[in-house]
Amino acid sequence: EPEVTQTPSHQVTQMGQEVILRCVPISNHLYFYWYRQILGQKVEFLVSFYNNEISEKSEIFDDQFSVERPDGSNFTLKIRSTKLEDSAMYFCASSVTSGRGSSYNEQFFGPGTRLTVL
Amino acid sequence: GQQVMQIPQYQHVQEGEDFTTYCNSSTTLSNIQWYKQRPGGHPVFLIQLVKSGEVKKQKRLTFQFGEAKKNSSLHITATQTTDVGTYFCAGPRDKIIFGKGTRLHILP
Numbered sequence: 289e290p291e292v293t294q295t296p297s298h299q300v301t302q303m304g305q306e307v308i309l310r311c312v313p314i315s316n317h318l319y320f321y322w323y324r325q326i327l328g329q330k331v332e333f334l335v336s337f338y339n340n341e342i343s344e345k346s347e348i349f350d351d352q353f354s355v356e357r358p359d360g361s362n363f364t365l366k367i368r369s370t371k372l373e374d375s376a377m378y379f380c381a382s383s384v385t386s387g388r389g390s391s392y393n394e395q396f397f398g399p400g401t402r403l404t405v406l
Numbered sequence: 407g408q409q410v411m412q413i414p415q416y417q418h419v420q421e422g423e424d425f426t427t428y429c430n431s432s433t434t435l436s437n438i439q440w441y442k443q444r445p446g447g448h449p450v451f452l453i454q455l456v457k458s459g460e461v462k463k464q465k466r467l468t469f470q471f472g473e474a475k476k477n478s479s480l481h482i483t484a485t486q487t488t489d490v491g492t493y494f495c496a497g498p499r500d501k502i503i504f505g506k507g508t509r510l511h512i513l514p
Contacts, residue, residue: 330506331449379448397448
């Protein structure tokens with residue numbers, strides 16, 4: 289069964305450093321997402337991406353964040369200058385459709401990358 | 407701002423008892439999704455509801471979407487230990503908004 293993969297599974301970084309989290313979405317999916325989940329809290333939407341551009345983003349997704357699809361398979365989330373409060377589990381997800389209106393939108397989540405900022 | 411609220415936050419039930427979690431949105435949703443997250447795991451899609459008043463069943467799970475498309479519920483009949491986890495609703499409006507989830511504990 290196809291699945292979303294994410295690397296690394298755990299990333300430890302110093303405050304102020306840049307990190308890049310990597311995801312390989314399911315191959316025939318067109319919509320890609322990043323979410324974060326601070327320990328014990330809810331899943332928070334960060335950004336959605338379609339056709340090589342951002343389609344939606346949340347208030348959390350400020351100038352410190354960027355996303356890229358550098359090739360036909362990878363989808364990355366970059367945090368330019370990490371802060372302590374960026375420590376969280378980051379989930380990548382992908383779907384065939386956008387989920388707007390009545391379109392069916394089953395999002396498949398990857399296993400996550402745990403980011404620890406020291 | 408747009409909010410999706412879930413209650414209860416935690417629920418402990420005896421194995422075999424029923425369980426219900428409720429999801430309420432401050433705005434009308436075009437559709438609503440439910441996800442389950444096992445402890446230490448990632449969210450797994452359960453279902454999507456689109457139509458006003460829609461009811462869908464998956465074995466022991468029953469999902470409802472309110473007539474006004476602002477609330478939803480998930481009911482599990484005769485809980486089993488495999489039902490343990492956190493159940494999230496998520497509603498697309500302008501953005502995808504997850505509720506805080508209901509964490510279900512099953513007492514043997």
